[in-house]
Amino acid sequence: MGLSIRQAIKVASYVAYHKLKGTKRFPLVLMLEPLFRCNLECAGCGKIQYPEETLKKRLTPDQCFHAIEECGAPVVSIAGGEPLIHPEMPEIVRGMIDRGKFIYFCTNAILLERDLDKYQPSPYLNLSIHLDGLEARHDHSVCRDGVFKKAVEAIKVAKERGFRVTTNTTVFEWDDPQEMRDFFDYVQGLGVDGMMISPGYAYEKAPDQAHFLAREKTKELFREALRDRHKYNFNHSPFFLDFLEGGREYACTPWGNPTRNIFGWQKPCYLMAEGYTETYRELIEETEWDNYGTGNHPKCAQCMVHSGYEASAVLEAFGSMGGLVDMAASVFNPKRRPRRAGRGFKDGLDVPEQVIEAARRGEIVRETPVPTDAASASCSIPTDEVPETAKITRRTPSGKLDQTTTINV
Numbered sequence: 001m002g003l004s005i006r007q008a009i010k011v012a013s014y015v016a017y018h019k020l021k022g023t024k025r026f027p028l029v030l031m032l033e034p035l036f037r038c039n040l041e042c043a044g045c046g047k048i049q050y051p052e053e054t055l056k057k058r059l060t061p062d063q064c065f066h067a068i069e070e071c072g073a074p075v076v077s078i079a080g081g082e083p084l085i086h087p088e089m090p091e092i093v094r095g096m097i098d099r100g101k102f103i104y105f106c107t108n109a110i111l112l113e114r115d116l117d118k119y120q121p122s123p124y125l126n127l128s129i130h131l132d133g134l135e136a137r138h139d140h141s142v143c144r145d146g147v148f149k150k151a152v153e154a155i156k157v158a159k160e161r162g163f164r165v166t167t168n169t170t171v172f173e174w175d176d177p178q179e180m181r182d183f184f185d186y187v188q189g190l191g192v193d194g195m196m197i198s199p200g201y202a203y204e205k206a207p208d209q210a211h212f213l214a215r216e217k218t219k220e221l222f223r224e225a226l227r228d229r230h231k232y233n234f235n236h237s238p239f240f241l242d243f244l245e246g247g248r249e250y251a252c253t254p255w256g257n258p259t260r261n262i263f264g265w266q267k268p269c270y271l272m273a274e275g276y277t278e279t280y281r282e283l284i285e286e287t288e289w290d291n292y293g294t295g296n297h298p299k300c301a302q303c304m305v306h307s308g309y310e311a312s313a314v315l316e317a318f319g320s321m322g323g324l325v326d327m328a329a330s331v332f333n334p335k336r337r338p339r340r341a342g343r344g345f346k347d348g349l350d351v352p353e354q355v356i357e358a359a360r361r362g363e364i365v366r367e368t369p370v371p372t373d374a375a376s377a378s379c380s381i382p383t384d385e386v387p388e389t390a391k392i393t394r395r396t397p398s399g400k401l402d403q404t405t406t407i408n409v
């Protein structure tokens with residue numbers, strides 16, 4: 001596991017505290033987006049397409065500190081946009097460390113070497129570098145040549161200066177399992193402290209909607225790509241990797257990674273924007289949580305993203321003595337795979353597996369048109385037809401048909 005012992009102990013004791021206290025919903029990672037402005041225009045991202053007046057806005061350091069104090073999560077992921085563009089970012093990072101929070105600082109690394117002197121290495125600070133694959137693959141993903149070389153150089157310099165460095169990788173339909181393993185070998189050879197991987201989510205505003213992965217394809221791809229996963233240092237719980245391979249079935253835990261950005265607290269999760277609240281308490285109390293997650297909402301149909309499902313895995317691992325023993329066995333024997341494949345987990349209970357057989361893809365969920373100059377020529381914008389209804393089929397853990405519903409999307 002790429003997670004530091006210090007961080008694992010902090011998260012485990014935090015989960016135990018809330019379980020003993022009987023807190024129904026509590027956050028594990030605050031997804032903080034202090035700005036949407038970026039210095040790249042990636043085809044798989046939905047942020048840079050906002051209008052100029054939105055891109056000019058940023059959260060102040062005090063707003064960022066208020067967000068972490070309001071929700072109390074032990075970990076904060078600082079994303080964006082590109083956080084290094086934010087002029088007060090060193091102050092925000094220092095303030096989070098002073099509050100004892102573990103930070104994943106998500107950057108494309110273009111400006112990292114320039115700005116590294118403004119930050120101090122700390123066991124609380126993980127520089128999380130966006131790398132979607134080896135050179136050709138990554139530069140295609142970010143729609144600009146030369147970014148891979150720049151990011152790799154920045155990783156080497158940051159490691160030399162004593163920073164903790166992890167990578168974060170989004171996997172798309174076109175990815176090849178062997179190329180993914182070559183990439184893992186390369187990145188591990190750079191001496192990083194852990195790798196994060198996740199299937200992409202079809203953001204409504206992302207220009208390239210055609211290449212996001214569907215669930216069955218995701219499981220197939222990860223089963224193959226992770227077949228030697230014991231060789232690699234992933235920054236995920238073993239249960240989440242089992243989930244990606246299809247070995248565990250989880251209900252989403254959207255409240256586990258609440259999102260605070262320039263609009264407020266985003267309902268219900270980092271990936272979907274179904275409205276905003278002013279306070280964290282309003283987010284928790286006013287969101288109809290049961291309406292979301294795979295099987296409950298068409299926009300969730302194909303989602304297996306870590307910001308929704310890693311929390312489910314962590315809650316299972318740290319939420320009971322049985323979970324802890326199961327996880328310890330997986331950590332000490334990385335070749336181990338779960339025996340109870342196909343079961344579900346939600347708020348500590350097994351739930352029926354839910355399958356959406358036909359759901360809309362991302363193409364028709366946009367509320368506003370995306371400007372066609374949002375992506376460079378190498379990044380395609382698809383036009384294929386999509387169904388207008390979704391058939392949701394719920395099955396019991398043994399596979400028996402429970403209920404079928406057709407909904408308009």
Ligand code: SF4
Pocket residue numbers: 252253254268269270271272292293294299300303304305307308309
């Ligand atoms: S399934 Fe995905 S999109 Fe839906 S609520 Fe969970 S994290 Fe968000």
